[in-house]
Each structure stands twice: as structure tokens, then as C-alpha cells.
Amino acid sequence: MPELPEVETISRGIAPLVTGKRIKATVVRNPRLRWPVELPQTVIDQQIVSVCRRAKYLLLGLETGTLIFHLGMSGSLRIVPETTEPKKHDHVDILLDDGQILRLNDPRRFGSLHWHEGEPETHWLLAKLGIEPLAETFTGAYLKGLARGRRLAVKSFIMDGKIVVGIGNIYANEALFRAGIRPSVRAGRVSALGYDHLAYAVRTVLREAIRMGGTTLRDFVNQDGNPGYFKQSLYVYDRADLPCRRCTAPIKVLKSAQRATYFCPKCQRTQGFGGDKW
């Protein structure tokens, strides 16, 4: 499931393959993604001038606007020769002038694709997003400031895209473990030091995951069809009842806001003072 590291991996992977190419045609086999896909004729013959990521969105900058991809939880983008037969769930093709296709596959169709004229940040999906977790401004003090008085679980808090973007369930669980913070603690009760540890943990876990090409649980593959290797570095996610890698206590799992929440009951007993090593 593509979270920030996975989208970053895809962005870096396709950038050298599509930048400078011109769009020859588009094919929408199934427009029924999260929102109906409508690609106007105006994208034809435009050059791809940039590839970047904002939150979990992949942005293909064209000459007069931006193609905004979201991969939901099962989406993938591949570069294939234009003779390649489409497979099941290959919903959209962007045909390039070098004979390659940028092909969007998404079994669960939670993803989306929009065309937006003008600056990408003005698109309604991007306009209200919080800051990037790898930006300099993402600090413990930033989190502490926004958490004042908030009663929701700290895990939900750091997964809120209006606060900080790109942290999905996997990395939220992992970052809280590294910071030594119990996921169920109310956001407003986490100490300033706890948020310092948490901000640091978020940045390091995301950077490590990017370095390893993302996390493949079941179906994530990059543009070459290869999986990511961060799964072997997970401390808590998907490890219910397995021994904690730090203290050997069994990892616990519970449901919080409809999502599986994993934590070590021994390593994560504090409101943030336990993460000194991280």
C-alpha cells in the first residue's frame, strides 16, 4: 500500500523515464476510480516537464497544468512498451512519444487521477494539506503546538493530513514504537519531549523506508515491478503476538479508528520519554 516512501520511490523511479517526453495519447479503460477520471484533449502533445511528490500524490507537471495521481492503497504505475497488452485493472494509459506507456493499475480503485490547470497547490485535493514530514519545519514544537487541547489518539493525530501528510498506518505504528509512545495516548497529553522524539522517529523511519524502496506487504511494486524491502525492518506493524525486537514482549494489536494499531506494551508505556535511543 503506497504511503509516502512508496510514492517517493515511484516518483524517483519514473522521473528519468518520462521527463522530457511528450504525451501522444491517453486511454481510460475504466474511469471509475475514487472520482471519475476525465482527461481532456489538451494534455495531448504536451511535454512532461517535471515529476514530483506532494503528500501521497504523484504530480506529473505538463506545460499548462498537472496530472495528479493518487495510488490509493493498491495502485501502481509501470512503464511498459506500448505493445504490452493491458492486464486486469489496468485502468489508464498515458502513451508517450518514445513508444512507452505510463500505465496505472489499481485493483481496489481507491486511487484517483485528476487534470488540473495552473499551480498544483491550488487543486482542492492539495490546497488544505499539512506540511511534509521531511521538511525542516516538521518538528516536535510544530506538533506540540497543534496538539494543544486535542483529545484524539496521538496515532490518529499524526495520520491527519491537515497536520502532516504522508504518514499512513504502517509508518504511524512504526514511528510511535520508535518514540516509545503508546498510540492510544491523547494528542494533547504527549509531552514536548515526546513530540521531539516522535518527529525524529517519523523522519528517520520514512527516510529508511525510502532508502529501501518502500514497504511491500502484499502488492506494492515500483515502476520496474520490484517490491520494497522495508518490511524486514518493521518493529511492530503486522507483528501481533510476535516478540518485540527490543524487549521480546509480545506485540499487541487493537483497533483504533478502524485501523489496526500495533504496539509493544513494555517499550511504549510512556507519553514520550521512552524513545531516548531513537
Add this chain to the structure above:
DNA sequence: ACTGGCTCCTGAGGGC
């Protein structure tokens, strides 16, 4: 303003 619950969807995985 906050918060938690619902919803979309398909494939994987478990039980029998």
C-alpha cells in the same frame, strides 16, 4: 471546531 464512524473496492487468507 472536533471527533469518530462510514464508505468506496478487490484480493488475500482462514476455516471447513
Add this chain to the structure above:
DNA sequence: TGCCCTCAGGAGCCAG
């Protein structure tokens, strides 16, 4: 082997 059931989750939306 096969079928049926449950579950996973990003994030917008909505009700309380």
C-alpha cells in the same frame, strides 16, 4: 480443491 466469510485501508464526508 473450492467456497464462503472476513478483513485490510486512504481519506473525504457526515452526523453528533
